[in-house]
Amino acid sequence: MLTINKTITNGKGVFALEGRLDTNTSVELDAALSPVLDGLDELVFDLGKLEYISSAGLRVLLAAHKSLSKKGGMKVTNVNEMIMEIFEVTGFSDILTIE
Amino acid sequence: MNSETENFDVLTVKAELNNLSEVQSFIDERLESAGCSMKAQIQIDVAVEEIYVNICHYAYKDKGVNGDAAIRMRIDDGVAEIVFEDSGIPYDPLSNKEPDVTLPADKREIGGLGIFITRKTMDEVKYKYIDGKNQLTLCKKI
Numbered sequence: 001m002l003t004i005n006k007t008i009t010n011g012k013g014v015f016a017l018e019g020r021l022d023t024n025t026s027v028e029l030d031a032a033l034s035p036v037l038d039g040l041d042e043l044v045f046d047l048g049k050l051e052y053i054s055s056a057g058l059r060v061l062l063a064a065h066k067s068l069s070k071k072g073g074m075k076v077t078n079v080n081e082m083i084m085e086i087f088e089v090t091g092f093s094d095i096l097t098i099e
Numbered sequence: 100m101n102s103e104t105e106n107f108d109v110l111t112v113k114a115e116l117n118n119l120s121e122v123q124s125f126i127d128e129r130l131e132s133a134g135c136s137m138k139a140q141i142q143i144d145v146a147v148e149e150i151y152v153n154i155c156h157y158a159y160k161d162k163g164v165n166g167d168a169a170i171r172m173r174i175d176d177g178v179a180e181i182v183f184e185d186s187g188i189p190y191d192p193l194s195n196k197e198p199d200v201t202l203p204a205d206k207r208e209i210g211g212l213g214i215f216i217t218r219k220t221m222d223e224v225k226y227k228y229i230d231g232k233n234q235l236t237l238c239k240k241i
Contacts, residue, residue, distance in 0.1 A: 022119065022148055023116060023119060023148060023152045024116055024117070024119060024120075051141075052141060052144065052145070053145075054144075054145050054148045054149065054213070054216075055145075055149060055212040055213035055216060056148075056152070056213075058212060059212070062204065062207060065204055066204055066205060069204065069205070082137070082138060082141050085138075086145065086216065089200075089215075089216055089219045089220065090200055090212055090215065090216060091200030091201055091202075094201075095203065095204045095207070
């Protein structure tokens with residue numbers, strides 16, 4: 001189960017994720033993100049209520065990060081200890097802008 | 100009964116992605132009753148997802164129809180042992196080259212991360228092909 005709270009204001013997108021970002025739900029995130037990605041200058045993922053992420057979820061974050069890298073960039077916020085450890089193991093902690 | 104089959108609980112499902120939550124619940128229930136730490140449980144969940152999803156995507160690709168995946172689990176002396184079995188194409192995920200996790204974003208490949216995370220977070224990952232079956236075992240102290 002993943003809940004995606006999406007807010008877009010003047011080219012800045014905020015996606016607050018709640019629940020599990022796994023192989024199945026990452027498809028839902030991709031579907032929510034793809035249609036708006038080109039129009040965004042900045043993107044923030046609020047992971048405060050994210051309990052779980054697998055490599056499928058990391059792939060969506062990486063693709064979004066690449067897509068925004070030539071624009072205003074992408075940030076992830078409120079990363080909990082568990083998610084941070086997955087970011088560290090995979091080197092994502094060096095790639096992503098984590099606040 | 101020999102040590103290979105002793106004390107295992109077994110779940111057999113059709114190797115399809117919509118059975119992922121059933122597979123994870125099967126594992127979680129047993130980890131929770133054994134008092135597993137939340138950290139180890141999430142690491143095991145992630146590893147289980149990576150291995151199971153690999154089976155769903157690749158094991159029966161040549162047949163056009165998905166066969167079964169059997170998941171056996173036991174917790175013995177504080178160590179969780181989870182064995183995945185499928186009768187699909189012989190495939191050793193441990194034979195893949197490890198991704199370079201030090202590369203910057205624009206050089207990063209999208210694949211190979213799942214098995215990499217699994218190897219990093221589990222204490223032991225073993226593969227064998229036996230009696231026409233792929234058998235992948237995860238061990239983790241909980």
